[in-house]
Amino acid sequence: MRKKLQLSLLASASFCLAFQAHADNAAVAADAIAEMDTIVVVGQGKTYSALETTEGMELQQAPITSVIAQIDNLPGVSINEGDSYGFDDWSTSVALRGFQGGQVGMTIDGLPNGGSGYGGGSKANRYIDPMNLAGATVSQGTADIASRSNEALGGTIDFKTQSPLDESRARLGLTVGDHEARGLYGRYDTGLFLNDTTKMWVSASTIEATDFIDGSAENEKDHFAAKIESEFGKLNLAGYITFDDTHEDNYQRIYSAAQYEANPDSDGLTGVWTATPAVDQNYRRAWSTLRENLFAYVKADYEIIDGLNLEAAIYRHDQDGRGDWAPPYLLDLTGAVTGTPGNTYTYVGADGLAADPADADATPVQSYRHTHYQKERTGLTADIDWNKNFGSVENTLRAGIWYEDATRYEYRDWHKITDATVGFGFDVDPYFTQYNRNFPQSTFKWYIEDSIQFADITATLGVKQFHNEIERKNNFDPSSATENFTAESESDVLFSGGLSYAPSAVNGLEAFIGYAENYRALADDVFEVLVPQFPEPETSETMEAGVRYSEGRFSASAVYFQNDFENRLTTISLAAAPGEIDYLEASNGGFANVGGIESTGFEIAAAFEATDNLSFYASYTNNDATYLGIDASVLSPASIEGASEAEIADLVRTLNDNAGIWEGNPVAGIADNMFVASADWYIDNFNAGVSAKYTGERRVNVARNFAVTDATGNTIVPPGTALGSFDTDATTIVDLYLGMNGGAIVPALDGVNMRLNVTNLFDESYLGTIAQNSGAWIGAPRTVALSLTADF
Secondary structure, three states: OOEEEEEEEOOOOOOOEEEEEEEOOOOOOOOOOOEEEEEEEOOOOOOOOOEEOOHHHHHOOOOOOOHHHHHOOOOOEEEEOOOOOOOOHHHOEEEEOOEEHHHOEEEEOOEEOOOOOOOOOOOHHHOOOHHHEEEEEEEOOOOOOOOOOOOHHHOEEEEEEOOOOOOOEEEEEEEEEOOOEEEEEEEEEOOOEOOOOEEEEEEEEEEEEOOOOOOOOOEEEEEEEEEEEEEEOOEEEEEEEEEEEEEEEOOOOEOOHHHHHHOOOOOOOEOOOOOOHHHHOOEHHHOEEEEEEEEEEEEEEEEEEOOEEEEEEEEEEEEEEEEEEOOOOEEOOOOOOOOOOOOEEOEEOOOOOEOOOOOOOOEEOOEEEEEEEEEEEEEEEEEEEEEEEEOOEEEEEEEEEEEEEEEEEEEEEEEEEOOOOOOOOEOOOOOEEEEEEEEEEEEEEEEEEEEEEEOOEEEEEEEEEEEEEEEEEEOOOOOOOOOOEEEEEEOOOEEEEEEEEOOOOOOOEEEEEEEEEEEEOOOHHHHHOOOOOOOOOEEEEEEEEEEEEEEOOEEEEEEEEEEEEEOOEEEEOOOOOOOOOOOOOOOOOEEEEOOEEEEEEEEEEEEEEOOOOEEEEEEEEEEEEEEEEOOHHHOOHHHHOOOOHHHHHHHHHHHHHHHOOOOOOEOEOOOOEEEEEEEEEEEOOEEEEEEEEEEOOOEEEEOOOOOEEOOOOOEEEOOOOOOEEEEOOOEEEEEEEEEEEHHHOOHHHOOEEEEEEEEOOOOOOOEEEEOOOEOEEEOOOOEEEEEEEEEO
8 A cells, every 4th residue: 555645844934844645545544654755835825824733743643642642743832641642631731832721722623612721621632533633733823814712812723624535435443552541443434425426424432541650540532423525516515523422530730849859650649549538539530520522513615606705614512521529528517508618527426427537436538529511602603705816916805703602501519428438439419519600601703804916925914803791690699790790801903914925036935924913802710700800801912934945855944933922811729728729619710910921932944855755854943931920000909909119019029929920930831942853754565753852941830839748648748838930851752653554464454554653762751731830740651552443
């Protein structure tokens, strides 16, 4: 089985060389053995960054690994996940040029994912099976003006699903790997039918694995998806539906350099139930994320007249989820008329009343806390573009709208662990419901953009605007004006534009410059906590300028970027007791405006096709991302009433110091330097590749002050200790893959592809995801996975 491999240098501020396989017939698998013989430049004329993943990046990941991992080797991008398979959404981070988490937009086939946060969000791994992924496009900074996201301060990542094949095919996949990983995958492509106008596929998969710390986690994921495409003259239709059911047991953070150095192989969670509540609150299987996501869309593309096209889509998303914890006590609700808990107790005597643990008949008791997350979204998009030549000038006018109606539901209930001496099984009926609220929300965006191409120059100018409305409804007290309200936010008219120049005298050379203003509406979780003054929405301004070149077997790119980020919001724990995790905190924490971020840097990359079968790629990213700090303007009037200038200045200084965000301090989780080098080799029935990614030191800020204990319940960091900041070591992670078509063994096995993936080949010990204001997670160790794929 042979394929022709394209190497694509994309129109981007950063550089990406795409090893894009094209089959000699439609039934050939996307990961079959390839032969490189062409270099193709795509995307010329764009004035913004647009990086695409490559086939080599796909092959570097096992078929059961989260789709998010495939973008990690793109310049300027940093992806960290709980383990090598991407289990544990809580410890997954996405960073682009100094922007992180909810500051980076994410879409599925161009449609919004509904947010990436833990409490009601869904990243791309909930929507797409890795073996159904066609690739991902990362638009950094200025991005495409039509991008649909409420989080696109730092660009948008669009994950694309594969189109159905023209010929019928059945595919089966099997993966086994370290940490008891197992995966099964099946897909059937119908090929063309209905007079060759329609084609579709259906797929199903299931994967499971445990954790790499102590092997106690039970991670499971079941996924179903189907896609259909039809073409009727000038009308193209597409539909997609996916259902994902995931249960993940979490990893825990490291809160100090000393804790990590003392035991770099343990996150402090335990794998054995001990019947000691102070220890069992850290029982890994009780730290869980459960999510069900159903997502579907229908798209239509119609050519009204020559040069005038209309695209429209409608989509629906339903999520039902839960986050679990095991507080080391029961709540004492005695006399609580309103349901507000009083004291807590951890042991009871024979009479069922609170008892001293030293009593002979004392029995441990414990709670199992469930925070329920639900979300419903319905939306539509419409875009029109008109392309018209006026003599030697080609003009393209685009305009579009996006509307979404969504409601996020959240409530928290407490269940009694039925018998805390034997395990964490709990009573089905809760003994206490802490809160119950929902957040109806609407989003409306419009944009218009004009692009003019004359000779070697393309100029683009556009404007966009967002309008958002959020309601807060307290279902315990629906008549309270304080607890129930509506908040509206509207962006300014946001400008974007740029120039690109591709001199006809120099084949393959292009220079570009772009600028954009971006906006992130206040998310509904900001309104979980009632405060006198809500923060301003986050905004950013982005500029990038660069050159790219591709001719023959050599390609190169260089770009400079600058981002100015204002009104940055950070989650702050509202725990009343500094000596412990406050399980009764009635939210995911409050939000504080911690000023801004400035990031400047450059990216240089080069690729060389040494032979028709061997290619090399390397890139370097420099990113100087620093905090601008906060001033008195972000303080609420009540907090400074009657204070002197000196007292206000001291308060500002204290806030900056405690949060680690004083001016000039490096942004937590962002490395100054990243370097990627990779090589891919294809010949006949064999392929292989190796990649290495160097990530420089990163800052960890720890702003929370609660006790940190080890696996036996001993205190590592005492309550009230200011944990401060520390820097991670620089790391180099090497990944390897080896592939073979079964036809190399016997002709009868042609079409059976085998691949061995090894991530973190040299078993580097490092810290991976860094929370923006609270610790870091241990990076995954060396992980080996073997996969087989058979086509019929």
